[in-house]
Structure formats: C-alpha cells, structure tokens
Amino acid sequence: MKTVTLDINQKTCVLEVRDSELLIETLRDRLGLLGTKYSCLEGDCGACTVLLDGNNVLSCLILTLEAEGRKITTIEGMSPGGELHPVQQAFIDAGAVQCGFCTPGMVLASKALLDKNSHPDKEDIVRALDGNLCRCTGYVRIVEAVTAAAKAMEKTS
Amino acid sequence: MAILKDFQYHAPESVDEALDLLRRSGKPVLLAGGTFVLNTLKKAVAYPTDVIALRKIKALQGIADTGEGISIGAMTLLSDIASSPLIRERASVLARAAACVATTPLRHMGTIGGNVASRFFWVDLPAALVAVGAKVEWAAGSGKKVLDIEKFLALKGPDAKGILVRFLIAEKHPVGEYFRHTQAMEVDLPLAALAFAARKQADGLKDVRLVVNTALSPVVRLKSVESLFENTKTSRLKEKEAAAALRRDLEGGKLDDYRLQCLCGDMEALVERLKRAKT
Numbered sequence: 001m002k003t004v005t006l007d008i009n010q011k012t013c014v015l016e017v018r019d020s021e022l023l024i025e026t027l028r029d030r031l032g033l034l035g036t037k038y039s040c041l042e043g044d045c046g047a048c049t050v051l052l053d054g055n056n057v058l059s060c061l062i063l064t065l066e067a068e069g070r071k072i073t074t075i076e077g078m079s080p081g082g083e084l085h086p087v088q089q090a091f092i093d094a095g096a097v098q099c100g101f102c103t104p105g106m107v108l109a110s111k112a113l114l115d116k117n118s119h120p121d122k123e124d125i126v127r128a129l130d131g132n133l134c135r136c137t138g139y140v141r142i143v144e145a146v147t148a149a150a151k152a153m154e155k156t157s
Numbered sequence: 158m159a160i161l162k163d164f165q166y167h168a169p170e171s172v173d174e175a176l177d178l179l180r181r182s183g184k185p186v187l188l189a190g191g192t193f194v195l196n197t198l199k200k201a202v203a204y205p206t207d208v209i210a211l212r213k214i215k216a217l218q219g220i221a222d223t224g225e226g227i228s229i230g231a232m233t234l235l236s237d238i239a240s241s242p243l244i245r246e247r248a249s250v251l252a253r254a255a256a257c258v259a260t261t262p263l264r265h266m267g268t269i270g271g272n273v274a275s276r277f278f279w280v281d282l283p284a285a286l287v288a289v290g291a292k293v294e295w296a297a298g299s300g301k302k303v304l305d306i307e308k309f310l311a312l313k314g315p316d317a318k319g320i321l322v323r324f325l326i327a328e329k330h331p332v333g334e335y336f337r338h339t340q341a342m343e344v345d346l347p348l349a350a351l352a353f354a355a356r357k358q359a360d361g362l363k364d365v366r367l368v369v370n371t372a373l374s375p376v377v378r379l380k381s382v383e384s385l386f387e388n389t390k391t392s393r394l395k396e397k398e399a400a401a402a403l404r405r406d407l408e409g410g411k412l413d414d415y416r417l418q419c420l421c422g423d424m425e426a427l428v429e430r431l432k433r434a435k436t
C-alpha cells in the first residue's frame with residue numbers, strides 16, 4: 001500500500017491505495033465516480049475515458065500511483081456547478097445519446113479535442129473519437145453534436 | 158475483486174537507480190505508458206514481483222535538437238511524436254507512423270520506448286526508425302552504449318535486458334511516407350507496412366531507405382529498391398519496376414500473397430506520389 005495525493009475534478013484527495021490498483025478502480029470503487037465505466041478493460045472501447053492533464057486517456061490501463069501530480073477530470077467534473085458543459089448540451093440536443101454507456105467517454109474525448117482545436121472538421125472529429133466505441137447511435141449524431149458544440153463554444157468564448 | 162494481483166511499485170528518478178532496481182528485484186518489469194504491460198498483467202501467468210515505472214526519469218523525456226540531430230526520449234508519447242514540428246520536418250516518416258498507432262487515447266499514453274522495447278514484430282515504429290537510420294542510447298548492466306536501431310532490435314535473451322534511454326536521428330530525411338494495412342478498421346493492428354525516407358535534391362533522391370514490416374518477422378530493408386531510387390530523379394522512377402524490385406527483395410521471406418500484393422500496391426502508390434510532389 002502507498003499513500004497517494006490525487007487532483008480529481010479540481011479537488012485534492014489523499015488515499016491509501018494498493019500498488020497494483022488501477023485508476024478506474026480508485027475512481028469508481030473508492031470515490032463513487034460512476035460515470036467512468038468498466039467495460040473491455042483492454043484499451044479497446046473508451047468507456048473508461050478520463051482526462052489526464054487535458055488529454056483523453058484510458059483509466060483501465062493506468063495505475064493510480066502513475067496519476068499522482070496530474071490533473072484528472074472525470075465526467076462528473078465537466079459540470080461542477082450543475083450547469084451542463086456545451087458538449088453535454090450538444091449531445092442531448094443532437095440526440096447523440098441512446099443507452100448512454102459510451103456517452104461519458106465520448107463527451108470527455110470531444111472536450112479534449114475542442115480544447116485544442118476549436119474548428120474541427122468531420123475528419124478531425126472522427127479521428128479524435130477513434131478510441132471510443134458506441135453500439136447504439138451509428139456515430140452520425142455524435143459527430144453532429146461535436147460540430148454543434150464547437151459552434152456553441154465559439155459563441156460563448 | 159482487484160483487477161491486478163499485487164506487486165511492488167517503484168518510481169526511480171535516474172537510469173542508474175532503475176538499473177539497480179532491475180538487478181535487485183526478483184521478477185521485475187519496466188513500465189512506460191503501460192498500454193502493453195498492464196494489459197499483459199491482466200492475463201499473465203508469470204507475474205512480476207516488481208513494477209519499475211520510468212515516468213520520473215528526466216533523461217528519458219523530451220524531444221530536442223542537439224545540433225547534431227534530433228534526440229527523442231524513450232518516454233516521449235506517440236501523440237507528441239506525431240505532432241512535433243521538428244520530427245515532421247526532419248523525420249516525417251516517424252511522425253506519420255506514430256500518428257497511425259492504435260487510437261487517440263492510446264497515443265496519449267503509449268511511448269516510443271515501449272513501442273520499440275516490446276520487441277513485437279508487428280508494432281509500427283521500428284520500420285520508421287530504421288528508415289531514418291536511428292540509433293538508440295541503451296543502458297544495461299554492462300554499461301551505456303549507442304547502438305544502431307537494427308542492432309538493438311536483434312538483441313536477445315539477457316542482452317536485451319536494460320533501459321532504452323533515447324533515440325538519436327542524425328540525418329535529415331524530410332521526404333517520408335508510411336503505408337499501412339490492417340485486417341478491418343484503420344485503428345486495428347498492422348498486418349503489413351512500408352516506410353520510406355529520403356532527401357530530395359535537384360539531381361535525384363539521396364539517402365533512400367525503404368523498410369517493410371510484415372508483422373511476421375523482423376523488419377526488412379528493401380536493398381534493390383533503395384539502389385533503384387538512389388540518385389534517381391523522381392520523374393524517372395517507374396511504378397512497375399519498383400514493385401518488381403520489391404518482389405525480389407522479399408523473395409526468400411515466404412510472404413503470403415495478400416501481404417505481397419498490399420506492399421506492391423504501396424510501392425506503386427509511393428512512386429506515383431513522388432512523381433506528383435513538387436518539392
């Protein structure tokens with residue numbers, strides 16, 4: 001066991017963790033941040049996506065101890081005051097959510113893209129979401145949602 | 158239930174400290190981005206006692222212009238290699254290959270060192286690194302040395318135990334192309350790939366290197382195609398001639414028809430692109 005200090009959704013958490021504990025286990029099972037999903041656990045699906053220093057990464061392939069000193073954002077950190085982030089609003093408006101299982105990962109991957117590239121074209125969006133699988137929507141509405149979110153974010157900036 | 162069984166995690170701050178841990182631990186494993194290691198541990202039968210993380214070692218980090226060439230720390234992320242202006246300008250095939258590895262989140266986690274040190278035949282970067290004539294700085298029990306990437310890739314058994322510190326690319330290869338085939342989707346693992354690097358001068362191509370990854374055996378240099386291209390003006394290159402030379406180069410390798418056809422198609426596409434390119 002080791003003591004680790006984590007910066008999760010702009011809050012500092014000091015925890016005792018097993019050396020072999022994965023970040024997904026810490027987030028879900030200790031901290032109750034259930035928006036991060038268990039799924040393939042092999043890096044294929046993106047359901048466990050979180051942001052690490054602004055980049056979308058897979059929490060099923062990161063040891064919790066490796067996340068020390070980095071800024072971790074989960075889907076719960078996207079709307080701190082309860083107000084939806086423009087990406088979340090765009091997913092609702094475009095009907096880009098069906099069962100919702102992939103949605104936290106999709107939203108976080110989209111945020112990571114839009115924070116770096118405020119005018120993405122369709123190809124940029126498809127590429128940025130290439131690590132996130134969706135079994136329901138067929139992706140068309142998801143791409144539309146990210147395009148709409150980019151426009152909404154441009155207006156508010 | 159815990160996903161991974163227990164081990165001791167260490168995060169040394171220097172190469173020497175990491176080498177010392179490697180020597181002293183029962184069954185150690187080095188951890189870079191973890192995209193291979195942690196996946197393997199979920200299924201591993203031979204489990205490590207110690208995981209030695211490399212993230213705190215400064216010597217393994219960063220992309221720099223050394224004056225004599227480019228230095229790329231082994232812990233550099235694939236996404237940083239793909240987007241680096243320096244690498245795009247001087248070793249564009251490497252930037253292109255890095256951009257093809259896996260998916261966006263895996264490129265945000267996986268490192269160049271982990272890619273090459275995994276020693277799997279199918280990974281993307283070795284072909285590109287051979288194409289730009291890279292060398293590696295390698296730290297092992299016997300000391301530190303600089304090796305040609307091809308020599309490094311051929312190390313086996315105890316000789317292959319050590320720490321990749323950085324990659325060194327001395328020559329400029331501004332012209333670069335990377336062709337890659339997968340079974341189904343673009344993000345799948347490569348089945349075959351072709352890496353090309355060269356300089357272009359008024360009197361023809363220089364320092365041409367063509368390397369094939371068949372995903373089945375170590376990467377292969379296409380010596381006949383290289384000599385066909387060297388000092389030749391791109392307008393004089395011929396698609397069919399280049400594909401025939403590629404077949405000659407791969408003759409002894411017992412390559413299946415599908416892969417061979419893919420690579421011949423790539424060779425023809427490469428010649429076409431080179432002829433079309435203005436600069």
Ligand SMILES: Cc1cc2nc3c(=O)[nH]c(=O)nc-3n(C[C@H](O)[C@H](O)[C@H](O)COP(=O)(O)OP(=O)(O)OC[C@H]3O[C@@H](n4cnc5c(N)ncnc54)[C@H](O)[C@@H]3O)c2cc1C
Binds near residue numbers: 273346
């Ligand atoms: C779903 C999925 C898809 C993938 N697709 C591709 C693909 O298309 N193309 C591709 O090339 N790869 C692919 N990979 C493999 C992998 O993600 C990459 O090759 C990545 O670059 C590995 O780097 P890493 O830092 O994560 O390595 P790690 O997992 O940390 O390490 C890999 C190996 O290298 C050793 N090692 C790491 N760093 C060093 C060092 N500095 N010195 C000595 N030894 C070291 C480790 O001990 C381990 O044996 C895929 C992986 C997954 C999970």
Ligand code: FES
Binds near residue numbers: 038041061
């Ligand atoms: S659960 Fe992590 S990628 Fe599928």
Ligand code: FES
Binds near residue numbers: 097101103135137
């Ligand atoms: S909405 Fe069901 S998996 Fe995407």
